[in-house]
Amino acid sequence: MRIIAEKKGGIGFLYGFVAAVGIFMIGVSAKEEEPAIFIAGLIVTLLGAAILAGVLMTPKRIISLDDSGMLILHFCNKTISPSDITDVSYYRASSRGFQYEWGKLTITTRTDKYKCNYVANVELVSKELTRLMYDQQNANQGGYPYEAYR
Amino acid sequence: MKVLAHRMTSPIFIYGFLTLLGISILLVASGEMQAGMITGGALITVFSGYIFIRGLLVPKDIISIDENGMLILHFCNKTISPDELTDISYRDYSRYAVYPGRLEITTEKDVYKCSFVADVEKVSKELTRLMHESRKAPSYTQETR
Numbered sequence: 001m002r003i004i005a006e007k008k009g010g011i012g013f014l015y016g017f018v019a020a021v022g023i024f025m026i027g028v029s030a031k032e033e034e035p036a037i038f039i040a041g042l043i044v045t046l047l048g049a050a051i052l053a054g055v056l057m058t059p060k061r062i063i064s065l066d067d068s069g070m071l072i073l074h075f076c077n078k079t080i081s082p083s084d085i086t087d088v089s090y091y092r093a094s095s096r097g098f099q100y101e102w103g104k105l106t107i108t109t110r111t112d113k114y115k116c117n118y119v120a121n122v123e124l125v126s127k128e129l130t131r132l133m134y135d136q137q138n139a140n141q142g143g144y145p146y147e148a149y150r
Numbered sequence: 151m152k153v154l155a156h157r158m159t160s161p162i163f164i165y166g167f168l169t170l171l172g173i174s175i176l177l178v179a180s181g182e183m184q185a186g187m188i189t190g191g192a193l194i195t196v197f198s199g200y201i202f203i204r205g206l207l208v209p210k211d212i213i214s215i216d217e218n219g220m221l222i223l224h225f226c227n228k229t230i231s232p233d234e235l236t237d238i239s240y241r242d243y244s245r246y247a248v249y250p251g252r253l254e255i256t257t258e259k260d261v262y263k264c265s266f267v268a269d270v271e272k273v274s275k276e277l278t279r280l281m282h283e284s285r286k287a288p289s290y291t292q293e294t295r
Contacts, residue, residue: 091242138283
């Protein structure tokens, strides 16, 4: 079995810290009796906790390829063949115009669409899945003639 | 001949407008002799003007495919075969209209980069499809199993 995609490490710590800051703000607001700090703390806590929950629910191994060439999508407990894939898209997480290596992966098959966030090296993963998809299609069809896309 | 990639226009308009804004600030500030505004106006003019001119230098049709299946890269005046392609990458900033989409085409010999590509993800997928379809032998599948 070969691992194709893994979860980006460190995001859980980051958003855990954000949620902790929010809880600290709520604590300060209770002591100082400041409703504005309480509301800000509540928003920060809820946002941090929601993202943290999403990160924790994502498995460490997101996608792997088994010995029979089937793709195991651990994040949704599905097994698909690379030839079922019709499209692979990705979006790199960004902040103020700077793009990170991790991001969101979308795998489209003939019947379903699978989305997973916090994928490490999402561009490379997308390229690998695209390569597997085309290799499988080429293997099934014996290659594409040039005339097919002219 | 089929055009695969067009130039995006919205960032060019935005940076053209910002350049004009920078020039206006410069004109107003130089009349009133305000050093801070002159510096700000000059920075906006130089930064926006640079991106604006770079955008204008990109041809309207960036990549097309001719009747023989050859890819014509108009932005660098090169013609390559799809089977020469080894990698296609893109940077899609479409969520932020002010950042131009960038395409990177890697062949066995060279790397060609072009910014201001409209629908850069779609273009990248089309080029990736052409690249993989031009490779008839399924060489990778056996290795991965």
